[in-house]
Amino acid sequence: MHLAGAAALLASAMTAQAQDTVKIGISEPLTGAVAASGTYVTEGAKIAADVINKKGGVLGKPLELVIEDNKSNPREAVNSVEKLILRDKVPVLMGAWSSTYTLAVMPKLEEYGVPMVVETASSGKITTAGNPWIFRTSxxxxxxxxxxxxxxxxxxxxxxxxxxxxxxxxxxxxAATEFKKMFEAKGIAIGRMETMTADATDLSAQLAALKGTGSDTLIITSGIEQLTLAIRQASEQKVPQRVITTGGSFPELLLKAPAAKGYASQHLVFFAPWAVEKAKHPEVAKEFMEGWTAKGLDFPGQTEGFRGYDAILTIAEAIRVAGKAEPEAIREALWKVDLAGVNGDIAFAKVGPEGKESGQAAPNVYVVELKDGVPSVK
Structure with a gap:
């Protein structure tokens, strides 16, 4: 380990023992292209901390969330993680929403020896890269x-x-690579593959190119803001394909301002608040939903917010199992976590190179159809 990393680890351990709270660092996009999603995840984390603190906290101390905005930017994500580790002396982190941001911060986790629970990012590289400080609930x-x-x-x-x-x-x-592979294995033909920058708002060129391909289905992957634009513009341009979105984001703005009348889209999500009875642990989901409602937050935001809730439950349980808020002890304890979350059971399987494995949980997936502003769970 680098000398700077060793010094930071020692300082973090000493501070964790002396402080009156148990700190958890959070790096999420609170501004920028995917701010809506990052904000919902952060709100979910806050609700989990409130629930845990009302029950006595962890190790007899309240949880304290130290939150940094990574500004929807990988460089800022790295800066936010360094601040949390070196300035705030957090012994564990949650973040960083996007795969790109998470991959950017991973070397810092190894350098300083601090674990991170990854609540959203889905790139396979995150858990196959050989980083033993990574534990993913998504x-x-x-x-x-x-x-x-x-x-x-x-x-x-x-x-x-x-x-x-x-x-x-x-x-x-x-996502496109993995879904393409799955469809090909089922003998389904692959048509055109179009991309868009994360901040693009006019998707007319891409949709025009897709309109005449003869395909029956269009798979779209992006965050809340861009999904909403893509679906609305696809309905306006009368793109004929059935639209299915991946990644767990839900275009909530279409609930209040629907796409063209009769236009339907389907969305793969990891928690469906419209059908809480379908959750594996409805009692856990209801506790989360009660906290969400009490804060007056937008109902569909729960499809993102639960991620932060489950991640903080996971971290708190690891700290409890470890018996101390120190990075290495928390990392070891994360392998022993076995608890009920909003999305389902949370426990980590080993993924990646032997001796440097990352942890990966196995969440549930739901399909929600949205038509004329009305969602229905399939």
């Missing part, structure tokens, strides 16, 4: 594609040819 794109594979044959009309419109980053391109 599914990889490969896991999401495999879960959807079991539903594909039930579609009527059948899925025979698929196009893709993906945000041009590690997440979007990785």
């Amino acid at each position: 599914p990889t794109s490969e896991m999401e594609a495999k879960a959807f594979a079991s539903l594909v044959d039930a579609y009527d009309p059948a899925i025979k040819k698929v196009d893709f419109l993906s945000v041009n980053n590690d997440w979007g391109l990785g």
Whole structure:
């Protein structure tokens, strides 16, 4: 370990023992292109901390969330993590929403020896890179594609040819690769593959290119803001393909201001608050939802917010198991976590090179159809 890393680790351990709270560092996009998602995740984390603190906290101390805005930018994500580790002396982190941001901060976790629970990012590279400080509660794109594979044959009309419109980053391109692989394995033809920058608002060129491909299905991967734009513009341009979105984001703005009348889109999500009874642990989901409602937050934001909630439950349980708020002890304890979350059971399997494995949980996947502003869980 670098001398700077060793010094930071020692300082973090000493501070954790002396402070009156147990700190958890959070790096999320609170401004920038995906701010809506990052804000919802952060709100979910705050609700989890409130629930835990009302029950006595952890190790007899209240949780304290130290929150940094990574500004929807990988460089800022790195800066935020360094601040949290070196300035705030946090012994554990949650973050950093995007695969691109998470991959950017991973070397810092190894350098300073601090674990991170990854609550959203889906790139397979995150858990196969050989970083033993990474523990992911969200599914990889490969896991999401495999879960959807079991539903594909039930579609009527059948899925025979698929196009893709993906945000041009590690997440979007990785998702397209995994879903393409899954569809090909089922004998489904692949049509055109289009990309968009994360901040693009006019998608007319991409949609025009997709309109005449002869495909029956269009897979879209991006955050809340861009999904909303893509679906609205697709309905206005009368793009004929059935639209299915991946990655767990839900275009909530279409609830209040729907796309063209009669236009339907489907969304793969990891928690469906419209059908809480379908959650594996409804009592946990209801506790989260009660906290969400009490804060007056937008109801559909729970499809993102639960990620922060489950991640903080996971971290708190690891600290409890460790018996101390120190980075190495928390890392070891994360392997022993076994608890009920909003999305389902949370426990980590080893992924990656032997001796440097990362942890990966196995979340559930739901399909929600949105038509004329009304969602229904399939």
